[in-house]
Amino acid sequence: ITKRMEHRGWGWQALWWHHFFLLWSTTDAQTRYSIPEELEKGSLVGNVARDLGLGLSDIFVRKLRVASEAGEQYFSVDAGRGELVVNDRIDREALCGQSASCLLPLQIVIENPLQLHRMEVEIKDVNDNAPTFLKSDHVIEIAESRVAGVRFPLEMAEDPDVGSNGLKTYTLSKDECFTLKVKEIENGRKIPELVLTKSLDREKKAVHSLFLTAVDGGNPVKSGTSKITINVLDINDNVPQFENAFYKVDVKENIANGSFVISTRAADVDEGPNGEIEYSLGVHTHPSVLELFYVDAASGDIYLKRQLDHETQSSYRIDISAKDKGFPKMEGHCTVQVDVIDVNDNAPEIILTSKSTSVPEDSSSGTVVALLSVRDLDSGDYGKVTLQLLKTSSFALKPSFSNNYALITNGPLDRESISDYSIEVTAKDSGTPPLLSTKTIPVSITDVNDNPPVFTQRSYNVYLKENGVPGSILFSVSASDLDSGENAKISYSILDSKVQDVSVSSYVYMNSENGSIYSMHSFDYEKLKVFEIHVQAKDQGSPSLSSNATVHVFILDQNDNAPAVIYPSSAALGSLSHQRMPRSAKAGHLVTKVTAVDADSGHNALISYRLAEATDASLFTVSLYTGEVRTKRAVSEQDDSSQRLILEIKDDGEPLQSATVTVSILLEDALHEPISELRHHKASEPSKKTGRITLYLILSLASVSVLSLLTFVILAVKCMRNSRSSGSCCCMRRSDSDDYKNPNRNLQIQLNTDGPIKYVEVLGGDMMSQSQSFRSCMSPMSEYSDFTLIKPSSTTDFKEVISVLDASLPDSTWTFESQQVILWRLPHIKALCISSLQRDLVPPPSCSPCLTNASTAKSWMRRCDDLHTFTENTKGKPI
Structure with missing residues (x-):
């Protein structure tokens, strides 16, 4: 065990001394701490934050951590105090063996941004190991013929400690024949030798028992003991002698197994078996040497048993023993030193020091992506390494110190073009031939919100039938975003806008997830024909980006x-219209005209008239497109005096819509026409009445003339008063403050007549602009001179006007002959349509309530346009 630890210690010692001198030569200044070995876990080493000039908050924010080049993580950083503490038990002997200096290089990695600091921790030796012998019991055979002064080498004790804690001396138990001699060799090693001080006498004492004690210099002192048993032998008194006591040889580490290493030779002057020599490895040979070398027992040649490795151990010391075959056996010794020569057998190793391998796509050039280090276990030029990138222009390597590099960005990045990189880094040493190693570093480009959502179109057209079901889907818009994750999540919304002074959100709503637009209620074409929806697509990035599109809904x-039906007016006269006509009427006589409108447009609003039922179908006919009811032939005496007509009015839509009106016609022998100064009266047939009737007619004409004159005088006075109070004339346009635009407007009086139906229009200026107008409804009967003047207003309800007229005139006055509209004026849109539809001067409806609202007026304008087109297509046929 002691020899194995010694072998491992020498290997670590050589490796760390190599790194130490290499780093010392390339680093200007490093932080070094010194601690004793065997400290408990958590023991303080030093304050890293203070020594690096960092605050305690930086430890968390910048993710400070410790990386060890030794492979074991012996230290860690207390994030709360910024102190470097012991993370695991440190055995100096295991790390550095017998090396005088034991330095542990550390790398302090700081992220955000990435930085690398180098530190060294010196491990000081403590006296934690006692000297030990490989064998606790050793037997030596000594011939009694050996003379005093002969020395016998003893087993050396091993003490892993160094310095003053290492092995200091040996002591031997007392014996009258033996003393101890300590011999010091290279590297300060001490070899104990047993010295024979007095000739042995086997007959007096055949066995000597001694105790060899090894003592170190620690405090307290530690020691180890080995028992030595000496058997005294007789006869063979010559020891084999080697040619050299010390041999040295250099061997390359790539030498093949079984190769010859070196030859040792010994000679014995004895004869016979006492001079025959056998070679063997010394009894104190370390197990690591026994695994690698063996010696030929007959020749003393040393051979290699296993592959050598310079990086594991660069030198070996072998003890060779030569024994004769005498009795007792005599033994000679020599030492062989084998130095292992390095060859380039280790490829460089690339180490990824940092963990982060992702970078935002908006990172500026020079941003640190990763930290690398490279090492080569070979020595000399074989251990010099160069690092380079293969096939990439977006990244570069920046050397820092020693064999450390930073992988940095070398240009702009775009995740939408390339989201992931596999960067190949190649390390090459300086050997011949050079050895290569490659490491692939994956780098992910993280997304930033640099792309707004994009609609498939900037503008959409949607065609929607009116009267749809509320809540039905109108349309779906779609947008895409080139970003990823939250930056690509799109929500849709409707931008606030007005439709007929009402927020568009009152008409439609939108699904924020899929962009579908739904109706809030049913649409009416007669009220709303087209509107716009401004939609927005917005991503979830920070800050968020958006784009807009317009949806045109038709x-x-x-x-x-x-x-x-607007004439005859059903509101005033009921569903039955009473008309009079003389029996003297000829063929083509205009009896009445039925006027109807349809709020729809296009073919849905094209109206046709048909005589559905009649008392005498041969007497009357109705115009298909104008609604004029005329006689087909002259009235005869045989015709009934009371005729009843039912007229059907149909549009051209699908499905067809229709209405009916009933006209009751009274045939009279003589029909008196009222006299009015507002039109030129045709010459009547010679009166067969008496002078009394003529007198009545003259009086009636005079009274009507006076009444008409009085009417216009009152109108002129009222206009003058209004012009003084409001600064404008009733016959002219109002001022700009009343929202009227045309400054020039003249009073126009237009007289219209057709048979028994008469009306006059008083118009204020051109008919294509808004104007101020007055309506007047007057009884045509001479005995009634009621005059009603109504000032126009956008809110006037013509039903109320009819109610006023109904209250002011008896029912008997509302006959066909008495329905003269003295003054009838619509806004410019209505007037244009009435003029277009009735250019042959048929009677207009008397104060009809169906034309008072704005939507009806707009539908009149559409009717006018459609009918003009129809007229042109029918080559001028009157409709």
Whole structure:
């Protein structure tokens, strides 16, 4: 055991001395601590944080740790106090053997950013080992013929301790024939020799028992004892003598097993068996030597049994014994030193000192990715190593000190292009031929949020039928993000915007995970035709990135509105319209005109009229597209005086929508037309009445004229008062403060007539802009001169107007002949449509409530456009 420890100690001693002198020559200054061996776990070595100029918080933040080159982790850092403490039992003898100096090199690795500091811990010897002998009992045979002064080498004791704690001296128990002589050889080693001081007399004492004690210089002193038994022999009195007492040979470590090492020779002057010599390894030979060498018993040649290794042990000491065959046997001794010569048989070893092998993709050039060190167990030039990278331009190696390197970035990184690198590092020594080793270092590029989500399109068009089911999906948008992890997780949202002064979130909502857009309620084309949804895709990075897209939603019209009759007015007159016509009417006489509108658009709003039922179908006809009811032939005496017509009004949609109106016509022998100064009265047939009737007619005409004049005087006075109070004229546009744009507007009076139906329009300026207007409804009967002037307002309910007229006039006045609309004015959109639809001057509805709201006005404008197109396609056929 002692020889094995000695062998291991010498190996560690040589290895650490080699590293020590190499590091000492390349490092300007290093931190060194000194501690005794065998300290308990947790014992203080030194304050690393203070010596490196670090705060206690830096130990946690920067992840300070200890890396040992010896392979065992003997030390650790107390993170709470920044102290280097003993992590495991340290046996100096196991580490450094008999070396005078025992240094443990340490690497202090600090991450974030990566730094490497080198330290040394000197392990001081303590007297923890007592001297020991390989054998506790040793037998020596000495012939009685040996003369005094002969020396017999004894077994040397082994003490792993060094310095003053090592082996100091030997002592021998008292004996009258023997004394002890201590011989000092190279390296300060001491060999005990037994000296015969007095001739032996076997007849007096055949056996001598002695005790050899080895004492060290420690405090307290430790010792070891070996028993020596001396058997006194007779006769053979010549000892074999070697040619040289010391042999030395150099052998390369790659020498083959069984190779010859060296030859030793001894001679014995005795004759016969007493002069025949046998060679053998000494009885005190260390087991490690016995495993490697053997000696030929006849020739004394030494051979190699196993492969040598310079890195394990560079030198061996072999004791050779030569014994004769006499009785008693005589024995001679010599020493052989075998020095093992190094060859380049160890490839360099690359050691990854740091653990982190990932780097953010936005790292600047020169960022430390990993720390490397390289070592070669060979010596001299064989141990000089160069390090280089293979096939990479994004990384480089930066030397630090000794054989330590830093792997750094050498340019910009892009995880989306390359997310993982396998960096091959090659180490090559200076031997001939050189030996190589390669290590692959995986480096992961961590993602940073440098890519915003990208929609598949910047703009989407969605076509949606009206009257859909609330909660149904409208559309799905999709975006992608080139980043990874949280940086690529996308959430969708709708940006706040207005649709008809209402937040778009009142119309739709969006699934934040998959980008699906759902309706909140059913859409009505007549109220909303198109709107925009501004959507945003946002990732979960920090800071987050986003992009926007626009979804254009177009509402498609469905035929969900039936035609609405606006003349005759069902609200004022009920579902039955009463009309009068003279029996003298000829073929083509205009009896009445039915006017209807449809809130839908396109073909869904194209209206046609049909005579569904009639008392006499041969007497009347209805225009398919205008709704005019005319006579097909002249009225005869045989025709009933009361005619009833049912007109069906249909649109062109799918499914078809329809409405009906009933017209009751009274045929009269004579029909008196009221006289009005607002139109030119055609010459009537010669009166066959009496002068009294003529007088009544003249009085009626005069009264109506006076009433009309009074009406216009009142209107002029009211206009002048309004112009003084508001700064504008009633016949002109309002000021800009009233949200009217056109500064030039003149009062226009338009007289329209067709048979018995008469109306006049008073228009304020052009019909394509908003204007101020007045409506007036007057009874045509001479005995009623009621006049109603209504100021326009966007909130005016025409149903209330009709109610006012109903309250002011008797029911008898609401006949066909008495329905004269004296003043009728719609906003510009309605006026345009009425003018387009009724350009042949058919009577408009009297104060109809169905045209008062904005949506209906817009539908009138669409009707107008559609009907104009239809008119052009039908080559001017009136519709």
